[in-house]
Amino acid sequence: MRRRSFLLWAGASGATAAGGVLGLRRWQEITPALRYPGRDEGHFLRERRALPAPAEIVETDVAILGSGIAGLTAAWKMKKDGHSDFLMVDGPQPYGNAAGGQFGDLAFPTGGHxxxxxxxxxxxxxxxxxxxxxxxxxxxxxxxxxxxxxxxxxPEERLLFNGVWQDGFIPTxxxxxxxxxxxxxxxxxxxxxxxxxxxxxxxxxxxxxxxxxxxxxxxxxxxxxxxxxxxxxxxxxxxxxxxxxxxxxxxxxxxxxxxxxxxxxxxxxxxxxxxxxxxxxxxLTWPGGMQPVATAMERASGVRRRDGTVVSLKRTAGGVEALCFRLVDGRPHSYLVRARKAICAMPLYVAARVVESIGAYGFDPARHMPAYAPWMVANFLLKRFPDELPHAPLAWDNVVYQEPGLGYVVSTHQDIRVRPPERTVFSAYVALSDRTPEAARKWMNGASGEELLALASVDLKAAYGANFAACVERVDITLRGHAMAAPLPGFRGNAGLKALREADGAILFAHADLSGFSVFEEAAWWGYRAAQLALKG
Structure with a gap:
C-alpha cells in the first residue's frame, strides 16, 4: 500500500482503529474501472481531426442523431404514429444520461435513477x-x-445528520x-x-x-x-x-x-x-436506473441503430447529410447518412460543433450556450451489506449532511423477496459543485483512480467508516464532464434556445438542453415534438 493511497483514505474517513487498518488494506486491492463516455469522441470533434472517406452511405427517411431519452422518444412517437423508416445514430454512449451497467446479474445506474x-x-x-x-x-x-x-x-430516504440517521432529507x-x-x-x-x-x-x-x-x-x-x-x-x-x-x-x-x-x-x-x-x-425507480425505461422505449419503437457519432450535419437539396464516425482501437471509421429530415437529439455543446451554420437558426454559441455541470457516479459492488448505525434503517436514497457528495442509492432496494439479497450495489453520486465547472472538468480529466475513488467514497466513509472497504468487490466510476445544462438566472429568456425550439425544417432539434436543464420530462417532450414535425411533411 502506497503512502499516498493511505492518506487519501484516512483523510476522508479519519479511521485509525485496528479494524479500520484492515479495511484500508482490503481497499487497496480495488482498482476502480474509470468510464469517460464521450470523452474521446468529444476531443476528436474539438480538435477537428481528419476523417477517412466514408466507407458506406446509409439512406433513411428520418435520421435520429443521438440515443438519449429525446432521441428514443422521437423514435417511439414516430412508430406510434405509423412510421418506421428511421435510423438512429447512437452517439458516443447508447442511452446517454439514461445509461446503466451490470455487475453480473446486478444492474446499476450510471446516470439518472x-x-x-x-x-x-x-x-x-x-x-x-x-x-x-x-x-x-x-x-x-x-x-x-x-x-x-x-x-x-x-424506507425511501434518510439523512445522516450530526452522526445520527433520521428519516427524510431535511434535518429535524x-x-x-x-x-x-x-x-x-x-x-x-x-x-x-x-x-x-x-x-x-x-x-x-x-x-x-x-x-x-x-x-x-x-x-x-x-x-x-x-x-x-x-x-x-x-x-x-x-x-x-x-x-x-x-x-x-x-x-x-x-x-x-x-x-x-x-x-x-x-x-x-x-x-x-x-x-x-x-x-x-x-x-418510480429501477435497479438499473433509467436504462430499463430506455431499453423498453427502444423495443417499442423498433428503431434501427448504428454505432457512431455525428461529426457534421448539413442541409442538401434533397434533405440532409450526416457524416458519422466511430473509433476502433483509437482509429476513426466513417460513414454517411442521407435522409429527408434529421432530428438533432444531442447536447447543444455538441450540436454547436456539428450542425453546419447553426447561427442561421438564431443560436449563437457565444451568447446562448448553457453552462454545463460535471457529474460523477461511482458504483460499488458489495459482497455483503455493511453494518448500519442505529435509528433509521438503510433506505433507497441515503444522504450525508455535507458537500459535495449527494449520498448513495441502493440498487437492490426494489427487491421484493422476504430476505434481502446477499450482494448489492451502492451507487454514490457526486456533483462537483464545490468548484467551477471548468475547474471540475480539468480535475476529473487529470485525477488518478485513487483520487477519484477517494472523492466518490466520502459519503460512504462517513456512514460506515473504514470498515466499508472490506465489503467492496469492485468499483466502477463514470465521469461526465458535461452531464447537464445548469439553469442559471436568465435561462428562461434565452433567445437562442427559443429559436432552436421553434426550428421547423430539414433539421429539427430535440434535447433537454432546449429547456435549459436536464430532466426526463423535458427531453421526452422535445423528442415528442420533433417526431410530430418530422412526419408532418
Missing part, C-alpha cells in the same frame, strides 16, 4: 409509460394505476423550533405555488416547462438565484438552506446560489403527480 410520477400535463410521459407497461391502466386519469414493482417502496432531529417553523412555512408556500396560475391562465410551474405561465410577475423569479429568493423571503434556517442547496446540486448539478429561483422552485412546485396505488409525491 428515478422518475417522479408525471402530472396530467405531462401526457407525453404518461403515454410512454402506458405503452411500455409501467402504467397499467387509466393512464390519463388523475390517479393512474402503476406497476407496483416500479413504485418506490419504503435536534433542530430548534424556530428553524422547524421555517421548514413548515417554506413547504406551505410550495403547496400554494403548486396551484397558482398566471394571468395567462397557465400554471406557474409545470412540465413541460414551455406550458408554464409567461406572466411577467413569475418570470421575474428567473432574474435572481434561489438563495436570493430565500433571503428576500426571510428564510434564515441553516438546515433549510442546506436542504435546498442539496436539492439544486442533486437536480441541476449546481449550487442554489447559482441556480435561477424559477428553476429552484420549479423543482418542488411542478412535481405533484398522483397514483391510484401510491402516495402523493411517489417515485
Amino acid at each position: 428515478y422518475l417522479p410520477l408525471p402530472s396530467p400535463e405531462s401526457f407525453h410521459v404518461r403515454e410512454i409509460l402506458a405503452d411500455i407497461g409501467v402504467i397499467q391502466r387509466d393512464a390519463m386519469a388523475e390517479r393512474p394505476y402503476y406497476d407496483e414493482r416500479f413504485v418506490l417502496h419504503g 432531529e435536534g433542530v430548534a423550533e424556530e428553524e422547524l417553523a421555517e421548514h413548515r412555512r417554506f413547504f406551505a408556500e410550495v403547496q400554494r405555488l403548486r396551484g397558482l396560475r398566471g394571468r395567462d391562465g397557465k400554471r406557474v410551474f409545470v412540465f413541460p416547462t414551455v406550458e408554464s405561465s409567461d406572466d411577467p410577475e413569475w418570470l421575474a423569479l428567473d432574474r435572481i438565484t434561489l438563495k436570493t429568493w430565500l433571503e428576500q423571503g426571510g428564510y434564515r434556517s441553516p438546515t433549510l438552506h442546506w436542504y435546498l442547496n442539496y436539492c439544486c446540486r442533486d437536480d441541476y448539478g449546481t449550487r442554489y446560489d447559482k441556480v435561477s429561483a424559477w428553476a429552484g422552485l420549479h423543482y418542488y412546485c411542478s412535481r405533484w403527480g398522483q397514483a391510484a396505488n401510491a402516495g402523493n409525491g411517489a417515485w
Whole structure:
C-alpha cells in the first residue's frame, strides 16, 4: 500500500482503529474501472481531426442523431404514429444520461435513477409509460394505476445528520423550533405555488416547462438565484438552506446560489403527480436506473441503430447529410447518412460543433450556450451489506449532511423477496459543485483512480467508516464532464434556445438542453415534438 493511497483514505474517513487498518488494506486491492463516455469522441470533434472517406452511405427517411431519452422518444412517437423508416445514430454512449451497467446479474445506474410520477400535463410521459407497461391502466386519469414493482417502496430516504440517521432529507432531529417553523412555512408556500396560475391562465410551474405561465410577475423569479429568493423571503434556517442547496446540486448539478429561483422552485412546485396505488409525491425507480425505461422505449419503437457519432450535419437539396464516425482501437471509421429530415437529439455543446451554420437558426454559441455541470457516479459492488448505525434503517436514497457528495442509492432496494439479497450495489453520486465547472472538468480529466475513488467514497466513509472497504468487490466510476445544462438566472429568456425550439425544417432539434436543464420530462417532450414535425411533411 502506497503512502499516498493511505492518506487519501484516512483523510476522508479519519479511521485509525485496528479494524479500520484492515479495511484500508482490503481497499487497496480495488482498482476502480474509470468510464469517460464521450470523452474521446468529444476531443476528436474539438480538435477537428481528419476523417477517412466514408466507407458506406446509409439512406433513411428520418435520421435520429443521438440515443438519449429525446432521441428514443422521437423514435417511439414516430412508430406510434405509423412510421418506421428511421435510423438512429447512437452517439458516443447508447442511452446517454439514461445509461446503466451490470455487475453480473446486478444492474446499476450510471446516470439518472428515478422518475417522479408525471402530472396530467405531462401526457407525453404518461403515454410512454402506458405503452411500455409501467402504467397499467387509466393512464390519463388523475390517479393512474402503476406497476407496483416500479413504485418506490419504503424506507425511501434518510439523512445522516450530526452522526445520527433520521428519516427524510431535511434535518429535524435536534433542530430548534424556530428553524422547524421555517421548514413548515417554506413547504406551505410550495403547496400554494403548486396551484397558482398566471394571468395567462397557465400554471406557474409545470412540465413541460414551455406550458408554464409567461406572466411577467413569475418570470421575474428567473432574474435572481434561489438563495436570493430565500433571503428576500426571510428564510434564515441553516438546515433549510442546506436542504435546498442539496436539492439544486442533486437536480441541476449546481449550487442554489447559482441556480435561477424559477428553476429552484420549479423543482418542488411542478412535481405533484398522483397514483391510484401510491402516495402523493411517489417515485418510480429501477435497479438499473433509467436504462430499463430506455431499453423498453427502444423495443417499442423498433428503431434501427448504428454505432457512431455525428461529426457534421448539413442541409442538401434533397434533405440532409450526416457524416458519422466511430473509433476502433483509437482509429476513426466513417460513414454517411442521407435522409429527408434529421432530428438533432444531442447536447447543444455538441450540436454547436456539428450542425453546419447553426447561427442561421438564431443560436449563437457565444451568447446562448448553457453552462454545463460535471457529474460523477461511482458504483460499488458489495459482497455483503455493511453494518448500519442505529435509528433509521438503510433506505433507497441515503444522504450525508455535507458537500459535495449527494449520498448513495441502493440498487437492490426494489427487491421484493422476504430476505434481502446477499450482494448489492451502492451507487454514490457526486456533483462537483464545490468548484467551477471548468475547474471540475480539468480535475476529473487529470485525477488518478485513487483520487477519484477517494472523492466518490466520502459519503460512504462517513456512514460506515473504514470498515466499508472490506465489503467492496469492485468499483466502477463514470465521469461526465458535461452531464447537464445548469439553469442559471436568465435561462428562461434565452433567445437562442427559443429559436432552436421553434426550428421547423430539414433539421429539427430535440434535447433537454432546449429547456435549459436536464430532466426526463423535458427531453421526452422535445423528442415528442420533433417526431410530430418530422412526419408532418
